[in-house]
Amino acid sequence: MLSRLGRLVPASLRCLAYGTQSAAANSPRRSSKRWSAVLSLSLGVGVGGGLLVYEPTAEDFRAAYLTPVRLSRDVYTAAATVIDYKLTLGSLTGEAREAALRECHQRGANRLLALCFANGGVYTKLGQHIGQLDHLLPEEYVMTMREHLLDRCPVSPPEEVRRTFEQDLGAPPEKLFAYFSPQPIASASLAQVHEARDFTGRRLAVKVQHGGLRESCAADVATISALVAAVRWVFPDFDYGWLVDEIKENLPRELDFRHEASNAERCRINLQRSAQQGAWHAGRVYVPQIDYRTSSHRILTMEFIDGVGVTDTAGLAALGLSRREVMVLISETFNQMIFAHGYVHCDPHAANMLVRKVVSSPVDLFSPSDGHAQLVLLDHGLYKSYTDSFRLAYAALWRSLIFADEAGIRRYSAAMNAGDTYDIFASMLTQRSWDQILDARSDHLAVQRSHQTRQVAQQYMATYSREITGLLQRMPRPLLLLLKTNDCLRAIDFALGEPVNTFVITARECSAALARERLRGAPGPLVRLAVALERLQVGIALHDAIAPLSLMAPVCAFYGAVRRAYVETSMTMYSNQPLPLEAISLRLLTCDEAYAYVRRGRELAFCLYVCACEYAGGGAHAGF
Numbered sequence: 081m082l083s084r085l086g087r088l089v090p091a092s093l094r095c096l097a098y099g100t101q102s103a104a105a106n107s108p109r110r111s112s113k114r115w116s117a118v119l120s121l122s123l124g125v126g127v128g129g130g131l132l133v134y135e136p137t138a139e140d141f142r143a144a145y146l147t148p149v150r151l152s153r154d155v156y157t158a159a160a161t162v163i164d165y166k167l168t169l170g171s172l173t174g175e176a177r178e179a180a181l182r183e184c185h186q187r188g189a190n191r192l193l194a195l196c197f198a199n200g201g202v203y204t205k206l207g208q209h210i211g212q213l214d215h216l217l218p219e220e221y222v223m224t225m226r227e228h229l230l231d232r233c234p235v236s237p238p239e240e241v242r243r244t245f246e247q248d249l250g251a252p253p254e255k256l257f258a259y260f261s262p263q264p265i266a267s268a269s270l271a272q273v274h275e276a277r278d279f280t281g282r283r284l285a286v287k288v289q290h291g292g293l294r295e296s297c298a299a300d301v302a303t304i305s306a307l308v309a310a311v312r313w314v315f316p317d318f319d320y321g322w323l324v325d326e327i328k329e330n331l332p333r334e335l336d337f338r339h340e341a342s343n344a345e346r347c348r349i350n351l352q353r354s355a356q357q358g359a360w361h362a363g364r365v366y367v368p369q370i371d372y373r374t375s376s377h378r379i380l381t382m383e384f385i386d387g388v389g390v391t392d393t394a395g396l397a398a399l400g401l402s403r404r405e406v407m408v409l410i411s412e413t414f415n416q417m418i419f420a421h422g423y424v425h426c427d428p429h430a431a432n433m434l435v436r437k438v439v440s441s442p443v444d445l446f447s448p449s450d451g452h453a454q455l456v457l458l459d460h461g462l463y464k465s466y467t468d469s470f471r472l473a474y475a476a477l478w479r480s481l482i483f484a485d486e487a488g489i490r491r492y493s494a495a496m497n498a499g500d501t502y503d504i505f506a507s508m509l510t511q512r513s514w515d516q517i518l519d520a521r522s523d524h525l526a527v528q529r530s531h532q533t534r535q536v537a538q539q540y541m542a543t544y545s546r547e548i549t550g551l552l553q554r555m556p557r558p559l560l561l562l563l564k565t566n567d568c569l570r571a572i573d574f575a576l577g578e579p580v581n582t583f584v585i586t587a588r589e590c591s592a593a594l595a596r597e598r599l600r601g602a603p604g605p606l607v608r609l610a611v612a613l614e615r616l617q618v619g620i621a622l623h624d625a626i627a628p629l630s631l632m633a634p635v636c637a638f639y640g641a642v643r644r645a646y647v648e649t650s651m652t653m654y655s656n657q658p659l660p661l662e663a664i665s666l667r668l669l670t671c672d673e674a675y676a677y678v679r680r681g682r683e684l685a686f687c688l689y690v691c692a693c694e695y696a697g698g699g700a701h702a703g704f
Contacts, residue, residue, distance in 0.1 A: 248377070262274075283386045333461070341370045390410065595614040
């Protein structure tokens with residue numbers, strides 16, 4: 081037992097002891113023995129007294145054993161990768177060097193993947209982060225991490241989960257819930273999710289942090305930072321300190337689930353505010369409710385939501401939902417966060433979102449009667465708040481990109497510290513070459529479905545990898561998470577078959593944000609009309625088939641409000657009896673067919689149809 085406890089003695093203290101004894105060897109034998117005795121006594125009293133005051137836990141023993149093991153893995157992986165690059169590349173040039181470099185990248189990615197699996201925790205999070213940085217890191221690293229880490233994470237044993245509950249909430253899970261599944265239904269890099277039921281029978285999802293993460297977090301990040309610095313010393317072009325800085329800043333927040341609960345509440349409030357302002361996706365985005373009674377800094381309990389993954393095309397088809405509808409909803413939601421709210425969910429990969437079908441309201445003009453898609457946002461651990469000045473500059477930059485305004489691109493790229501490399505910065509944002517960005521055609525940023533076209537874009541980014549690394553090092557830190565967010569959304573769009581040109585949606589929302597700013601302080605209806613006109617202008621300029629829907633939104637919202645008021649008034653007049661069945665049927669039929677016309681881009685026919693229903697047929701039932 082004492083030999084095991086000896087492992088807890090800090091290595092620096094043991095080295096100090098050995099060094100003192102070695103120095104004393106040149107002194108007289110009597111003096112050496114005396115100092116050795118004093119040092120041994122001091123060391124024994126110090127360690128013994130510390131152990132009397134502090135009782136080591138299982139986590140302490142595990143950390144004392146695992147720290148040198150994890151460090152040795154780190155050093156081996158870094159050394160093997162550096163040597164591989166040095167020996168393989170040598171003095172190669174041209175195409176031979178490019179081919180050898182790709183092979184080195186793949187071997188390095190495989191080593192890093194093995195390290196992430198072996199060390200887990202922070203390393204798994206780092207690997208997942210790398211897997212979402214398309215065109216910012218070598219493709220071999222990105223694809224290897226993405227394919228193997230997003231759905232393969234460690235699982236904590238039941239006894240560890242139980243210990244976390246007892247330490248944080250003072251009771252085991254079976255005392256806090258009517259039912260608690262000992263086996264997780266999902267696991268991620270930092271936590272795993274268990275299904276539970278409260279004593280009213282309500283289904284819950286309980287997120288429990290993996291043990292030992294908080295204790296090893298600082299040491300792991302420091303080790304990774306040191307290794308990145310060492311590799312940069314050998315390869316000056318390998319300057320990924322920005323990646324470590326991001327993890328160092330954000331990981332402590334992600335490890336505090338109280339912070340995640342606060343993010344979820346603020347996101348819900350922002351979405352409700354958008355709904356009140358007439359956003360078309362009102363009610364189409366949902367944030368699960370938090371149960372604070374059974375939550376702590378390492379445990380987060382929320383309502384259980386049934387749904388399908390956003391990239392599960394078979395599941396979406398089974399629900400009768402189109403991939404286009406889902407992608408438009410996702411793109412609209414996150415563009416609203418970026419350009420309207422200034423508070424952004426920065427980890428929107430496919431595993432952090434669900435889609436379910438909900439029944440449409442009878443007064444919802446934009447939804448078919450058999451229901452519509454609702455996006456459920458999960459995992460609110462990583463958010464970023466953006467100032468109004470940054471948000472508006474970013475919106476102006478995107479508007480310049482989409483309308484091929486070179487002067488605007490130069491101006492607003494300078495605000496992002498891009499300097500003379502504004503053209504490369506623009507390519508990073510759009511994943512298009514500079515020539516494509518400046519193309520005067522309205523579809524110059526159209527969706528690239530050709531595999532060959534995508535390869536050209538990837539090659540363009542690879543050619544300027546050194547400049548990209550420099551840009552990432554000096555650009556504002558808040559922008560880095562937006563780049564990651566954009567890459568996550570592009571990955572989802574690609575998985576769904578790229579059913580919609582998301583640049584059109586981005587153009588509408590960034591233009592709407594600028595319109596709101598120009599009319600700040602003006603009456604609400606005027607602002608909404610100006611925003612609708614701005615969206616219409618953008619849609620027409622980009623040949624968007626559904627652009628006029630933006631202009632119709634306030635008209636239809638007014639129509640829906642009048643109709644809702646009439647329904648409520650009629651029910652009061654009929655002593656809380658519903659309207660005659662034939663009247664309701666006719667009205668729902670009107671909404672469904674109008675929705676179909678909107679979906680097909682026949683906006684003028686839609687307007688005529690609504691008017692005809694109101695004054696020629698439906699008006700008799702509507703009481704107008």
